[in-house]
Amino acid sequence: MYLKIAQFILILILSPFLFGVINRTKAFFAGRKGSPLLQLYYDIFKLLRKGAVYSTTTSKFFIAGPIVSLSAVLTALLLIPFAGQPALISFDGDIVLFIYLLGLARFFTVLAALDTGSSFEGMGASREVQFAMFVEPALFLSLAVLTRITGQSSLSGIFSNARMSSWVTYDPLIILVLGALFIVFLAENSRIPVDDPNTHLELTMIHEVMVLDHGGVDFAYIMYSAGIKFWLFGTLLVGIFLKGYSCGQVTASVVFILGMILLAVIVGIVESTLARLRLLKVPHFLIVALALAIVALIISMR
Amino acid sequence: MNNLGDFVVIIVLLMNLMMLSSSRIRTCIRIVAGQGILIGCMPLLNDFHLILPGMVISASLSIILKGFVFPWLLFRAVQEANIKKEVEPVGGYPLSLLIGVMIFALSFWLSTRLVYTKPLVSHLAAPVSFATFFTGAFIIVSRMKAITQVIGYLLLENGIYLFGAAFLSEQSLLVELAILLDIFVAVFVMGIAIFHISREFDHIDTQKLSELKDSIISKQDI
Amino acid sequence: MQIVFYSLTILIVSGLLALCLNRFFKPANFIGALGAISGCIVGLISLFIVYNNPASAVLTIPWTVPYGSLSLAMDNLGILFLFLIFIVSALSALYGMESLRCYSGKKNIGSLWLFFNLLIASMVFIVLARNAILFLLAWEMMAISSFFLVVFAGEKKAVAKAGLIYLIATHIGTLFLLVMFGLLGNSSGSFDFSSWKIAPSGFMPSIIFLCALIGFGTKSGFMPMHIWLPETYPAAPNNVAAVLSGVMSKTGIYGLIRILTFLGMPCSWWGYLLIAMGIISGILGILFALAQHDLKRLLAYSSIENIGIISIGMGVGILGMSTHNPVLMVLGFSGSLLHVINHAFFKALLFLGAGAVLDKTQTMEMDVLGGLFKKMPITGISFLIGAAAICGLPPLNGFISEFLIYLAAFKGILGAGSIVFVSLGIIAALALIGAVAVACFTKVFGIIFLGQPRSVLSLEARDPGILMRISMLILAFCCFFIGLAAPFMVNGFAVIIAEVSGTQMMIEYTLAEVIQPLRYIVSGSLLLYGFILLLVFIRWLLLRGRRIESALTWDCGYAKPSPKMQYTASSFAQPIVNFFKGILRTKKHASKINEYFPDSFGFKTETADLFSEKVFNPMLKSVHDLTEKLTWVQHGQLQIYILYILFTLLALFIWKL
Known part of the structure; x- marks a missing residue:
């Protein structure tokens, strides 16, 4: 129990670090020196020290948005296993709670965006809910495949190290699921090619534009929840990769964290080498994830 | 279980889906060529002692034809007929992709109803070969251009070959060779036809071929 | 049991009294509403008594109607539905006492209360009835009284048309029920429910089931028997719409479950059929809801979606029963029953909230509203809770019931054969429904309550009076409370599921398996509340003594932003509506622009059923x-x-x- 709480706190501390890794990788590819690895920590601390400016249009709801979103993401983090160890809370069907908590976060982020009355933010909100329509079924179905393979319907059960033998025989399926989950991962974390985390240009923006009017402590909450969300989805991918790997607790943890860093590097490479998709093409891209998941599920019915 | 066989078959399946979702004709040609090569290799994935010399010959023949000769012909047709790049599916790409997935589900279900001797390469070979076959048929139905219809025929043929290859019998390979010859002629003729159609009409949209039929209005005009 | 009669008497007498006082608006309104509320409270007391003393639950009085007998009974299934009927009706009546004042001097309020109270009484009778003739009489009574309630408000042609469609649809449904009861009675020779214990054999059960599905499904609004619903709910006065959508549509579900108990072991294709209908109703319902501009019409379509979810749950339950899979059975039925309760609460809440908005702004057109959260905070907060609950978001009640159905599907995916395909379909459909529901209700809440007012209509809005506020807040509290009390409630379903399925032993065992996850969910919800409080506290701590300023919304450098530039409901929904244009067939009407500086430009979309x-x-x-x-x-x-x-x-x- 104490160990699990320690792990939880470790994740809370570590997760913003991955953004630094992504930015460094991108800087490396662009031939720049890049921002410090701990940049997101600096940003968050700077924001926490600021006062607040609110738009006259907004209501109290605007403040509730980031708070509820971050709480939802933190609660979701409690369900996520770490390095093959069961999570703090795990039960049959916690997959559903996990995805719906992220849905709660989305619900409040979207509403906070609509509260500003700005067209830009309305646009971003509208796109966000549209893309969620493809991402959520894809995520559900990918996890359903993993459920079918492992016979477990909880995240901790799926990713626990105990059931390796069944894992190996399903290789081709795992690749399909990984593909689907990677697309979901990119979309949910608003990375290229779905969204561009760096631009504020209204034609390209989805997630960034929704939080345009937030500042100070509220924005710090938002940035931090982005960091944790990255960890949440990263765990699903890295967890699948390291599934067959078994060793001591400490080594496993170290390997797991290294895996997350590697994932951040991969995301950096993807972002440096790919261009953002045309907005109308994004649903098409997300449907690919859905198709992969369905194909994997059908194959798993052998 | 033969994991390598599974892999190859799944890649063939993914190529079907890619074909349905890709918007460029040249990409489609490349996909169908790659698929031809992969499927051509299928009989060779078996245990060494099961492979007969006849199979090697027919496999290499089909690899050469489907992997290199047909694409070359098709590329030439694209170039000479000055075809636009877009594929123009009926109903949009997302719908075609989802239909592709449904085709696979259907094929999977069909293959469970089929009574057959156990395949040697991969247990997925039968459903995927059905899916490839139906996907080819679907492409022929849903795409506007003559050249994409040729690609559909090739896909259809790939499906048949995969089925034969997976069950590894000498006779089916013979049948396959005969079909290959048919398709070869078809591609050849289609290539020439496309070239001529495009020279006459400045486009190769098959829908507009319907203008050629006798129409009452035009007779009244005369 | 006799106490229920007091409740019915109060309802009918007060209704008649209100009709007599028709000429005096205030007393009629007061007596009608008071009668409804007190009748419901007496009814709740009787439920409590029967629940604690099940021996008093049966009552048979001789009756001279041919084939009929006045036999009534209250079992646990009945208690559940009666509980919903009494609570939602009482709150709607409380709300109506204030909101109906707008008809003062225009309408005969007495007749409204008469039919309202008759509607409640007939619903109670439907649940109590243990004889086919009695049941059909009550059913017809419910149809007629609800018809008069629907047409009450309107001089408008649309209202009359809605009433007509409703009347025809409901009678087509009744026709099928007549056939169904005829078949049931024919095979056993009596129209008493108690004589139907021996299940008919052969094709008969399937035909009876199909008749029940069409007959009861029409009342509940399964697609494609739903067409009366999007016309009727918007036409009815708000508190009536809350009752219609919240509980009257559930009598169909009740009837379906009740008939199931007479049919013995169900065939598995019934389950597949219910699941297929549920998936179609769910997905199409929420998509059509998203495409609407009129708030009440939107809520009507969302009712269809929720009935779809209930139907999926029931289908899973039946499938579990027919394949002897107790886990599926328990999960399916308890998810579906819980969703019945949940939907009654949050849909009534949303209709009442919509009524408060309509009352103050005189419009239900979303694109001209806006910024109401600041002006009517209590309505806003309760509407928000309703919206979040109907999207199935944790920690509210909607999540729990959807979770149970999801869990059933995840259990089903581990099986073999066609059940895997079905589970796959359920998971995909529920995920899609959930995502579109979030889009739909962020649109509703975001456009109506947030941002700036889009027209003068919403400038004068303010919270309604105390009665309306109290009824909304109680419903909101119910949504919130069920989210935390779910394990206990699902525990209570054990008896009901045993009644429905006729098996006892497995249920206790599987319920434990079901309740364990729910306990975890509740602890997760508590942690979520904990995190929220913690973050609020941190924010307060950090911002203490710091400067908090106000400014304009960032407008990209444009100097004169106006409320008209905000995103509208139609533009918010456009990407999804456009993606499904093949199904929704939204028609666009745009006026042509001929000059360089046009004075006005109109653009309108409409999505017909x-x-x-x-x-x-x-x-x-x-x-x-x-x-x-x-x-x-x-x-x-x-x-x-x-x-x-x-x-x-x-x-x-x-x-x-």
Whole structure:
């Protein structure tokens, strides 16, 4: 129990670090020196020290948005296993709670965006809910495949190290699921090619534009929840990769964290080498994830 | 279980889906060529002692034809007929992709109803070969251009070959060779036809071929 | 048990009294509402008594109606539905006491209360009835009284049309029920429910089930029998709409479950059929909801979606029963029953919230509203809770019921054969429904309550009076409370599921398996609340003593932003609506621009119902065309009509003799 709480706190501390890794990788590819690895920590601390400016249009709801979103993401983090160890809370069907908590976060982020009355933010909100329509079924179905393979319907059960033998025989399926989950991962974390985390240009923006009017402590909450969300989805991918790997607790943890860093590097490479998709093409891209998941599920019915 | 066989078959399946979702004709040609090569290799994935010399010959023949000769012909047709790049599916790409997935589900279900001797390469070979076959048929139905219809025929043929290859019998390979010859002629003729159609009409949209039929209005005009 | 009669008496007497006082608006309104509320409270007390003393639950009084007997009973299934009927009706009446004041001097309020109270009484009778004739009488009573409630508000043609469609649809449904009861009674020789314990054999159960599905499904609004619903709910006064959608549509579900108990072991294809209908209703319902501009119409379509979810749950339960899989059975039925309760609460809440908005702004057109959260905070907060609950978001009640159905599907995916395909379909459909529901209700709440007012209509809005606020807040509290009390409630379902399925042993065992996850969910919800409090506290701590300023919304450097520049409901929904244009067939009307500086420009979209447009209207038209050819029979001459009668009599004689 104490160990699990320690792990939880470790994740809370570590997760913003991955953004630094992504930015460094991108800087490396662009031939720049890049921002410090701990940049997101600096940003968050700077924001926490600021006062607040609110738009006259907004209501109290605007403040509730980031708070509820971050709480939802933190609660979701409690369900996520770490390095093959069961999570703090795990039960049959916690997959559903996990995805719906992220849905709660989305619900409040979207509403906070609509509260500003700005067209830009309305646009971003509208796109966000549209893309969620493809991402959520894809995520559900990918996890359903993993459920079918492992016979477990909880995240901790799926990713626990105990059931390796069944894992190996399903290789081709795992690749399909990984593909689907990677697309979901990119979309949910608003990375290229779905969204561009760096631009504020209204034609390209989805997630960034929704939080345009937030500042100070509220924005710090938002940035931090982005960091944790990255960890949440990263765990699903890295967890699948390291599934067959078994060793001591400490080594496993170290390997797991290294895996997350590697994932951040991969995301950096993807972002440096790919261009953002045309907005109308994004649903098409997300449907690919859905198709992969369905194909994997059908194959798993052998 | 033969994991390598599974892999190859799944890649063939993914190529079907890619074909349905890709918007460029040249990409489609490349996909169908790659698929031809992969499927051509299928009989060779078996245990060494099961492979007969006849199979090697027919496999290499089909690899050469489907992997290199047909694409070359098709590329030439694209170039000479000055075809636009877009594929123009009926109903949009997302719908075609989802239909592709449904085709696979259907094929999977069909293959469970089929009574057959156990395949040697991969247990997925039968459903995927059905899916490839139906996907080819679907492409022929849903795409506007003559050249994409040729690609559909090739896909259809790939499906048949995969089925034969997976069950590894000498006779089916013979049948396959005969079909290959048919398709070869078809591609050849289609290539020439496309070239001529495009020279006459400045486009190769098959829908507009319907203008050629006798129409009452035009007779009244005369 | 007798106490229920006091409740019914109070309802009917107060309704009649209100009708007598029709000329005086205030007393009539007061007495009608008070009668409804006190009747419901007495009813709740009777439920409590029967629950603690099940022996008093049966009552049979001799009756002279042929084939009928006045036999009533209250079992646990009945108690659950009666509980919902009493609570939602009481709160709607409380709300109506204030909100109906707008009809003062225009309408005969007494008649409204008479029919409202009759509606409640007839619903209670439906649940209590243990005889087919009695059941059908109550059913008809419910249909008639709700019809009068629907047409109460309108001089408008649309309202009359809605009423007509409703009347026809509900009677087609009743027709099927008549056939169904006829078949059931025929096979056992009696119309008492108690004599139907032995299940009929052969094809009969399937035919009875299909009749029940069409008959009860029409009342509940399963697609494609839903077409009356999007017309009727918007036409009805708000508190009536809350009752119609919240509990009246559930009587159909009750009927379906009740009939299941007479049919013995169900066939598995019934389950598949219910699941398929549920998936279609769910997905199409929420998509059509998203495309609407009128708030009440949107809520009506969302009712169809929720009925779809209930139907999926029931289908899973039946599938579990027929395949002897107790886990599926328990999860499916308990998810579906819990969703019945949940939907009654949050949909009533949303209709009442919509009513408060309508009351203050005189419009339900979302695109002209905006910024109401600041002006009517209590309405806003309760509406928000309703919206979040209907999207199935944790930690509210909607999540729990959807979770149970999801869990059933995840258990089903581990099985083999066709059940895996079905589970896959359920998971995909529920995920899609959930995502579109979030889009739909962020649109509703975001556009109506947040941002700036889009027109003068919403400038003067303020929270309604104390009665309306209290009824909304109680419903919101229920949504919130069920989210935390779910394990206990699901525990209580054990008896009901045992009643429905007729098996006892497995249920206790599987319920434990079901309740364990729910306990974890509750602890997760508590942690979520904990995190929220913690973050609020941190924010307060950090911002203490710091400067908090106000400014304009960032407008990209544009100097004069106006409320009209905000995103509208239509533009918010456009990407999804456009993606499904093949199904939704939204029509766009835009006025043409001819000059360089046009004064005005209009753009309008409307989404008509797929089934009315493509199925029912053409079908009715062909029937109409067909019957038109028979007009020669109608001469208008009395002699000829008498000749017809003679011929008929003659034919009957020849046939019988």
